[in-house]
Amino acid sequence: MNSPPTHLMELPRKILIGGGVVSEVGSLVRSLDASATEVAIITGAVVKARAGRECDSSLEKALLKSSWYVVSDASMDTVTRLQNKIADKELDFVIGFGGGRSVDVAKMTAFKIGKPFLSVPTSASHDGISSPFVSVRGTDKPHSVKANTPIGVVADTRLMSRAPPRLLAGGCGDLVAKITAVKDWELGRDEKGEYFGSYAANLAYMSAKIILDESEKLKHKSQFSIRTIVEALISAGVAACIAGSSRPCSGAEHLFSHAVEYVAGPSYGLHGERVGLGTIMMAKLHGLDWEKIAATLEKVGAPTKAKQIGLTDEHVVKALTSAQSLRPDRYTILSKIKLDEKSAHRLAKSTRVI
Numbered sequence: 001m002n003s004p005p006t007h008l009m010e011l012p013r014k015i016l017i018g019g020g021v022v023s024e025v026g027s028l029v030r031s032l033d034a035s036a037t038e039v040a041i042i043t044g045a046v047v048k049a050r051a052g053r054e055c056d057s058s059l060e061k062a063l064l065k066s067s068w069y070v071v072s073d074a075s076m077d078t079v080t081r082l083q084n085k086i087a088d089k090e091l092d093f094v095i096g097f098g099g100g101r102s103v104d105v106a107k108m109t110a111f112k113i114g115k116p117f118l119s120v121p122t123s124a125s126h127d128g129i130s131s132p133f134v135s136v137r138g139t140d141k142p143h144s145v146k147a148n149t150p151i152g153v154v155a156d157t158r159l160m161s162r163a164p165p166r167l168l169a170g171g172c173g174d175l176v177a178k179i180t181a182v183k184d185w186e187l188g189r190d191e192k193g194e195y196f197g198s199y200a201a202n203l204a205y206m207s208a209k210i211i212l213d214e215s216e217k218l219k220h221k222s223q224f225s226i227r228t229i230v231e232a233l234i235s236a237g238v239a240a241c242i243a244g245s246s247r248p249c250s251g252a253e254h255l256f257s258h259a260v261e262y263v264a265g266p267s268y269g270l271h272g273e274r275v276g277l278g279t280i281m282m283a284k285l286h287g288l289d290w291e292k293i294a295a296t297l298e299k300v301g302a303p304t305k306a307k308q309i310g311l312t313d314e315h316v317v318k319a320l321t322s323a324q325s326l327r328p329d330r331y332t333i334l335s336k337i338k339l340d341e342k343s344a345h346r347l348a349k350s351t352r353v354i
Helices: 021-032 045-061 076-086 100-113 157-161 165-176 178-192 198-218 223-243 252-263 271-285 290-299 313-326 341-350
Strands: 014-018 038-043 065-070 093-098 117-121 152-156
Touching: 014 021, 014 223, 021 045, 021 093, 021 117, 021 152, 038 045, 038 100, 045 065, 045 093, 065 076, 076 100, 093 100, 100 117, 152 157, 152 223, 157 223, 165 178, 165 198, 165 223, 165 271, 165 290, 178 198, 178 252, 178 271, 198 223, 198 290, 252 271, 252 313, 271 290, 271 313, 271 341, 313 341
Parallel strands: 014 152, 038 065, 038 093, 093 117, 117 152
Antiparallel strands: none
C-alpha cells in the first residue's frame, strides 16, 4: 500500500446555522476579520430579489461596503468575467449567496483572486457549501476541481425552507451518494493500494446513513429536517477537507452525473438528482441494497427513474459507458466492471432507472 499523502487540511473556521441567521452575515464577517471593510457578494437574480435586502442590511450594520454581482450560470467564462471585474477592488471577502451555482462560482472566483470565501447557501442542494471543491463548466477537467475551503458558513434554515422542495431532495441525493463513493474509495485501497482515510470515510458514510435512517421524517421538510440535511451536507464537505480529496464524497455515481451533462446537457436534472440515479445503479454493481437506496430517494421526493428528469434510455446507457473515461485516474467500480451498451442497459433496466 502506498504511503499516506501529505496534504494541508483546511476546515471552515466558523459555521453559523439556524433560522434567521442571514441577518448575522455582517457580524460573522466582522468576527472573522475585525478590520474588514468591503465584500463582494455573488448571487442569483431570484435569491437577490428574495433575500438580498436582509443580507445587505446585515452588512451595512456591520459597517461593511458591499458590491453585488448576479450570475446566471456556473461556467469558467462567468468566473473569468467576475475575476476581471473585482480583481482590482480592495476586497476582504467574497461571499457566495444562493444555491449551488452561486456558491461554486463565488468559491472559484475567490480562489482565483486569492481572497477568503464565505458560503451563505439558500438551499440544501449539495455538499459544496462547506467543501473546497467546485463544479463549473469549462475547466480542463470534466469533474469537480479543488479551490479553497470556505472560511465560514452561514446556513439559514428558515431561508432554506422557502426554497423549492426539489432542491432539498437533490441534497438528499448528493448525501446518499456517499455510500457508493466510500465503497469506491475502499476499492481503490484494496485493489490499487490507494490511501484510504478511515475517519473521513466514516464521516461521509454517516452523513449518508442519517438520510437512510430518517427519510420518513425528512420528507416533511420542516426546519428541523432541513437542519438535519444541512448538518449532514456540511459534515460531508468537511470529510472531503480532511481527506484532502473528494474521494469520500464522489465516486462512480458522480462520474455518471458528469457524463450525463456531456451526453444530454446540464439542463437535465439537478446535480443531486443525477448522482442519486447513479447511486442506485452503482450500489447494485457493488452488491449493496440498491432497493433501499431507491426507496429512500423516493420518500424524500428525489427521482429514481431517468425519465423523471427528461433522460432517455439512450442517454443513460451512453453516460454509463463513458463515465469512467472522464476520470481514468480515479479507480471506481466502473474501472473494475467494464460496461458495454448491452450490460449498461441491463443494469439500468434491472434497477428500474429506465
